[in-house]
Amino acid sequence: MDLDLDAKTLEFRDEVRDWLAEHVPRDPLPPMDSDEGFPLHREWERGLAEARLSAVTWPYEYGGRDASLLEWLVFEDEYYAAGAPSRVSANGIALLASTLFAFGTDEQRDRVLPRMARADDIWAQAWSEPEAGSDLAAVRSRATKTDGGWLLSGQKTWSSRASHADRAFGLFRSDPGAQRHRGLTYFMFDLRADGVTVRPIQQLDGVPGFAEIFLDDVFVPDDDVLGAPGEGWRVAMTTAGNERGLTLRSPGRFMAGAERLVDLWHANPDPRVADRVTDAWIGAQAYRLYTLGTISRLAEGGTLGAESSVNKLFWSELDVALHDTALDLLGADGELAGPRPPGWQSGHLFALSGPIYAGTNEIQRNVVAERVLGLPRGDR
Amino acid sequence: MDLDLDAKTLEFRDEVRDWLAEHVPRDPLPPMDSDEGFPLHREWERGLAEARLSAVTWPYEYGGRDASLLEWLVFEDEYYAAGAPSRVSANGIALLASTLFAFGTDEQRDRVLPRMARADDIWAQAWSEPEAGSDLAAVRSRATKTDGGWLLSGQKTWSSRASHADRAFGLFRSDPGAQRHRGLTYFMFDLRADGVTVRPIQQLDGVPGFAEIFLDDVFVPDDDVLGAPGEGWRVAMTTAGNERGLTLRSPGRFMAGAERLVDLWHANPDPRVADRVTDAWIGAQAYRLYTLGTISRLAEGGTLGAESSVNKLFWSELDVALHDTALDLLGADGELAGPRPPGWQSGHLFALSGPIYAGTNEIQRNVVAERVLGLPRGDR
Amino acid sequence: MRFALSTEQKELAASVHALLSSADLQAVAARWAAGDHEPGLDLLGRLAKIGVTELAEFPVELVVVFEELGRHAVPGPLIESYAVAPALGITGDLATVALPPHVPYALDADVAAPYVVDGDAVCRAEVGAPLTSVDPARRLFEVRPGEWVGTASDEALDVGMLCQSAQLIGLGRGLLDRASEYVTQRRQFGRPVGEFQAVKHHLANVLVALEFARPLVHAAAVTGDTRDISAARVAAADAAWLAARAALQVHGAIGYTREHAMSWALLKVKALRSAWGTQTWHRRRVLTSLRSR
């Protein structure tokens, strides 16, 4: 059992650190889901891609550099520590790409991944529907077979990035007679295609971080079915596992946040808030170490299961507590949302979504109790 | 809206305060459920009764002094502030007596209440059964009609005071064909009667604060049925309301505890614990004020409903938090359970039972959600 | 001792509630946030007609009204105009007051007559740059002291804090009401969300917190004691924030949008948590006063 980084990883870390020190914009970019911020974030992603830093764990041929999970984690640590921009490509790189690696054809990978790595295509997720929030299996949007492809119709909602993104992925009911998890198919589709209407939704912070997508007989070629028709649920669940688990929330966010919180506390070291600052820092360490344990297990052939839910419960609550504490330390300025004080308010608003999205924490607790602790399933 | 005590109440307060100053034992009595402590607590109750302080709100004829609810509250404030002994008569005075006032016959009141006020009879409650913990309606112990009375058989458990008490009260199934809340009858019975076996149960603190009661054809005369046969559930629920609500936990316990906590903090004013001390003190104030509001409403003809559950949730959590904080302030001595440090450890152990007994807090939250907030009933 | 609202006080609350229920507060707030004050000013005019501007001498009535103003998440410099300005001897219609350090910025200084308390002095305020609050309906401005107009009193700050406590209770109650209604109607996994025990327990905890914070606010109104005011504010702000978190959680994603009225109340609670003194400051004030027993 050791925590030492080997020479190759340290070398990689230095490369990343140097690159970020040179390239991270001095002033934060405007929000990535704003009209102004979106193209700037795409441009940032292109710069990352040129340095082969946009998707470090991918194979070289798709734009990555075959980095290990440990290197990925080191990359993320450096990325957040440097205060680099939010990843507008995250839906694609973290969610869709994993699914493509697991279920995609060579043709699909060749076609989709390099464009994704270079941010030529920015992807939105399209999981939820108005009547299917946390209950993903309640999908009603439908796919009808047609010549050479499918026609998609229906409505998706809470689609992150969809206000500005190029393409989207999600489940559609391809067998109208099937119920719940059966008869679903996983599609990639173009948000600019005929029949698609996108209605941005303003989040708490006023930025349209997600959108509704209305689809009216949108043609999608057979090539854009991921996995076999009717197998969508199984295909999607690998992605959902990723969303809830390892790849979406790297320890870097919390490590960097905790360090900033400690600095903030130093500026006004109120002992009455000290314990909360300490617990946030300890929590971030715990999250990082837990992730190192997961990486070690995966490196030895282990797999991720219900611990994705354990994981999500921890980071989502840590994130809220950490930002709560920061706002309390800011005193009367804690309510300000502008560039002053930097980032805490938007970080707090973002943190508040953590316990909701990718399966509410209530659902995650059920999963943990039933699948990890073996408690009896109950339908409430 | 005013918080002023009138002259009569102030005069009563002074009388109580003076009496307590003179009579409260300098050293705490041994635990009331110990062999050594039980008779001393009975003796203490007799002294209270001589001063007409054992049941102040009762009519004069039964040993009380017709005190108002406000006077009762003032009495309790003084009682706890003086560090007076635990009330070994509480089951009778707080639970059974309310039921007797509501459902008893004159003969029952005359026979039972004066002896209760003088602690000639100390009462145990006998609500729970092995298969009916929080689910009181799952009672299986049965009552069979016989000449001039009933024969009780079955098993009760978690009967507080039963290790040493004289008599007990509880529900028995008098109609073997009836289910759940139907066909139950409320009985008072003698713990020394033929056919009764009491098995004391050691609580966390090692003291047998409750017991199992085994009943084998125990004869109980008709006179000891409270309310009509078959009406036991309705009769019992008024008592349960009291147990969970106003009369069981007076603000005095929390006010006195919070003041002692503030003193403890002064002795070692660690700012890192200051906020928890403050919140305990605020919580005790809130509980007292809430109770004053309840008293005011009752004085104007209001009744208690589901707010008993609101009430129980608050005091039980406050009590745990308050004692948690005290133990933390005591440092390494926080684990000691002897006379040094005084009372905090036993208070903490007692507080831990609060979220469990008289209906677990999980059940109380259901009650609040369904009966106060109007959320849909669900059977989970 | 009679610790209950009078019939008249309950009627006052009911009349404010009735008036506000007839307005589309979400639209009012959205337009106020965009700098279009007309519908808001119209609403405040109607509130003035039923007497809410004349309660500065009656703290219990003030908290009764502010609970309703909070419950409906009414925008505007209400604490400042109805309670603080009168306590400072400022007369007139709509006023706003900064009281540094606890209230460093002036709320809605573009629509209300701006003042600033500078040590012992009450001054007209020179209005500086606008600032962005997390609550878009709270339009904040930097201010500097200008012309001297009178002498300040500590009571002005305290009555502001008292009214804010009541406003927070009301905001919490409004959030709880919305959440209870939503979970009764919204279905997931084939049943109303409100049947799930986790949802029930979240909302029951909110109710408990609010029910026990309210008496502290009422008692603080009765006594006017600074310790009681801070105790009330601590409990009220914690209860309101618990309500905001629970309401967001049981709403799910829809509560995370500006399109939903719930979110406006949530953002207001979020902003008010640190306005009128931090929780830490108020807790310190309570415990400090207990030292001197």
Place this chain on the structure above:
Amino acid sequence: MRFALSTEQKELAASVHALLSSADLQAVAARWAAGDHEPGLDLLGRLAKIGVTELAEFPVELVVVFEELGRHAVPGPLIESYAVAPALGITGDLATVALPPHVPYALDADVAAPYVVDGDAVCRAEVGAPLTSVDPARRLFEVRPGEWVGTASDEALDVGMLCQSAQLIGLGRGLLDRASEYVTQRRQFGRPVGEFQAVKHHLANVLVALEFARPLVHAAAVTGDTRDISAARVAAADAAWLAARAALQVHGAIGYTREHAMSWALLKVKALRSAWGTQTWHRRRVLTSLRSR
């Protein structure tokens, strides 16, 4: 970087677990509490045979073993004998050590060779009055320094704190296992208690707390850093106490009795919360070390 237990370490844990599973620990603890040490000493003898007394130089193995010792709520001066005494150069079988101010009393000084660390000095202890711990199986004694036997090192206190962190994780895990089993069997309102969402969520929260505290303990064993040890202890004690509270709550009244094995673990957690440094002290040590960045 390889942050996972080796096969050998897992086997060590399994062998300790197997040995302890074959004993009736509740009976052992009850007799130990009554001053009848025989069954306990017999058990410790069997533990010694599988090598647990020879791990003082191997902190990762120590925490692996102490998690199992906690999981089964084994009584006795285990931290003192297996970790602290060796770090102080004390040899021999069963030893107990007081390290004031954090460990002011000597555990089981009536059955183990008693020592006390007095500033820089390690001394034999003169044993004074017995004290009552809330955990009846923790028999505490006042001690005074006697004969000088050696020089103390700070590492002794830290390795004690490290082992205690692991013991707390184990206690929490044992409580969680018992609670999960109980709610799966116990029926109320016509169904297993474990079907209720509130019960599920209590226990899920415990699992999360334990899962994220354990890596801190392992990391502290690897680095030996004082900050890491205190961080581990803070998280482990909080997680264990959460486990104790949740286990008691889902057991209901039966958990509140000494007749139930669960309660022995609960009382041990309760006692250990303030032994080996308070949570406040450990948190302060973490944050203080972060000041010096």
